[in-house]
Amino acid sequence: MNDCIFCKIVDGALPSNKVYEDDELLAFHDIHPIAPVHILIIPKTHIVSLSECGNKHQNLLGRMLLLAPELARKHGLETGFRTMINTGHGGGQEVFHLHIHIFGGGGKLART
Numbered sequence: 001m002n003d004c005i006f007c008k009i010v011d012g013a014l015p016s017n018k019v020y021e022d023d024e025l026l027a028f029h030d031i032h033p034i035a036p037v038h039i040l041i042i043p044k045t046h047i048v049s050l051s052e053c054g055n056k057h058q059n060l061l062g063r064m065l066l067l068a069p070e071l072a073r074k075h076g077l078e079t080g081f082r083t084m085i086n087t088g089h090g091g092g093q094e095v096f097h098l099h100i101h102i103f104g105g106g107g108k109l110a111r112t
């Protein structure tokens with residue numbers, strides 16, 4: 001069986017604090033938030049990272065990106081938010097199932 005943590009969350013084998021779900025995408029709160037709001041958007045299908053994406057993923061990637069401001073708004077990040085996609089070991093990726101981090105609400109992120 002696939003031992004990917006995020007696939008297990010998609011399958012319901014591991015719990016998560018879900019904030020959004022549709023046929024293709026799932027979003028849930030990060031288990032170790034680095035800001036007052038910290039959400040992860042993932043595709044339900046297992047894609048290792050952004051480096052493994054190609055033309056056939058254009059629509060999926062567009063949908064993931066467009067979901068970010070929608071979820072940010074819903075979670076009170078009216079003044080803005082940060083997105084992050086860590087890719088590969090060199091990019092700090094720890095869970096090898098594509099995900100977009102959305103975080104904010106801390107004030108510390110804002111530049112003066």
Ligand code: 5GP
Pocket residue numbers: 005014016017028029030031032033040085086092093094095096
């Ligand atoms: P990465 O470094 O791969 O971009 O980030 C992986 C993120 O997944 C981390 O911020 C980490 O806290 C989060 N994470 C790891 N395991 C779990 C889990 O089981 N549940 C949830 N909700 N988040 C997780």
Ligand code: ZN
Pocket residue numbers: 004005006007008045046047096097
């Ligand atoms: Zn996976």
